Amino acid sequence: MIIDTLTSPVILFFILGFFAACIRSDLNIPEAFAKAMSIYLMAAIGLKGGVEVAATGFSLDLAAAAVSGVLLGFTLPVLAFVLLRSFAKLSAIDAGAVAAHYGSVSVVTFVTAIELLTLQGIRPDGFMVGVMALMEIPAIITGLLLARAYSKRLKETESVRHEGESSLMHEVLTNGSVILLLGAFVIGFIAGAEGFAPIKPLFDAGFKGVLCLFLLDMGLIAARRLLETRKITVPLAALGIILPIINGTIGVIVGTLIGLDPGSAAILGVLCASASYIAVPAAMRLALPQADPGIYLAMSLGITFPFNILFGISLFAAFAKFLG
Template sequence: MDSFITIVTTLTVQLQKPTLAFLLGGMMLAALGSRFEIPQPVYKFIVILLLLKVGLSGGLAMRDADLVSLAAPALAAVLAGIGIVLIGAATLARWRGVARVDGLATAGLFGAVSASTLAAGMAVLDAEGVAYEGFIGALYPFMDIAALVTAIILGRISLARASATTAGGGTTLALGNGTAGIDTGVIREILADTFRSPAISALILGLALGLFADTKALYEGFYELLFRGLLSILMLIMGMEAWSRLSELRKVAHAYVVYAVTAPLVHGLFGFVLGLAAHHLTGFSAGGVVLLSVMAASSSDISGPPTLRAALPEANPSAYVGASTGLGTPVAILSIPLWIALAETVIGL
């Protein structure tokens, strides 16, 4: 009974948080036939500002980190982000009836990191008196960008192949002004185009500026102050779009429920194994291993949605945001004691 009350309470808290509340608000506006609209240029400007902020925060965190000690955990974070997307590509994205691009976008969001879940994990460890490295926050962009870029690349390759099949193109596909082989030239073009895309370019530029330029005052005085408000507007837009595409999910909603409930546990375990490897190689702390597991179990509610919306507009936001924020986040938060118990058993806290 206590567990049930805890789950209900956690879900209620998530519904009250701005990310999900504004998403649901947008869905309500669309359901009521409202003519509310955000002009497309304004939407694009908001997305760029949000992604620059996320990149800057990661770069600033890396500046304060011990880069030698950071190397192994950072590699583990990158592998976790990529691996989680590949797990989703082999499971949810192959589920009968699930659009592959929707499954890959969802996997990308689950591979990226929730700052609120990471903060919750840190708070729990602080309360337990468990030490962890001060550079943990700097691992955020490594896992985040690795997962999102992997999901976007796989999603665009999938769309390219689907387009070639529909057009009867067999093994070729026109891209830009030329034609490329589906397994070589097209993939190279997609890789280059992904890194040139506004979303990924803004993330990487923000990361570089935060790391190498004196941007802390600008970040704190402009980007951080505007961030939550701009994110709420973005979630309204995504909520309205999600409602218009909700009918696409009715036949496969169970697939997303199963994935959202089980994925945080599988991903957290994957992150724990990678963190354990870093522990044995470099002495990465037990608390750090727990937080890497928490990051892997979490799903993005900040950087992920705008990045995917900009880079994979074909993907259905009601699939990836609903599965992530609606179900994945509560499960990830509730699993934090599991990673602590596992670290205590395997490593010793």
């Protein structure tokens, strides 16, 4: 599976971008074009997920996956927080911010995993799009609670906290990726296969090509983020790989125990293993401005994202197939 993944055009474009950044190439994807690709990918995956659920209907698997995803989103940051404090010796503020990233999800990792698992013949259920969207928020709440509970600095400024509380919740609940994914999912569900047919050529045929170009850009960003920062110690780099392995393993086991098929169990593992680098950083900048972005962005985008894209997805798929 790993060989198949590494020889896939989708992954090879990511490697190309990573390599280009490492040799200081001036290769660059315009920001407006990258944002347009991101919107397209999220709309496409949401639409197709909604169409699939419309065809199959709501089920106990959907409910079980949604509840499990939310619970995992609340609990996984606790393990990350403990390891970051004890093993990496981070402050409570930085540990809380990083832990929030490792309980939330990466949309790009999810989209890539859907494509790779489909190529391997274990396509996940469409309702996992909704599960992914639900897992964005719980980890942010847990990370903030942990940081505030264990940081003296935050306790001293507790009176100021309430002033930004409503704006934080608005930021989290109206995050663009969450709104677009859930909105496209609902549209696909309402339209069904018949309503989706006229726009299917746009959102289906062009999907793989756009994903290749998007991952080229992500390879450039991941490598440059890693090269720019000097704050990643050996323990932090190690946790950037250890945490996704632990979290992903837990996700696959939970998915198998609640009765999901191997593809859906693998995707739940991927969601647990992925680290957010879009929604959570935005929330942390607002809620924990004292936390160091150089740490949580370099770990999530520079270390965990490449690991999951190159190896993690295949490992969790193989584990899910073995358990299944």
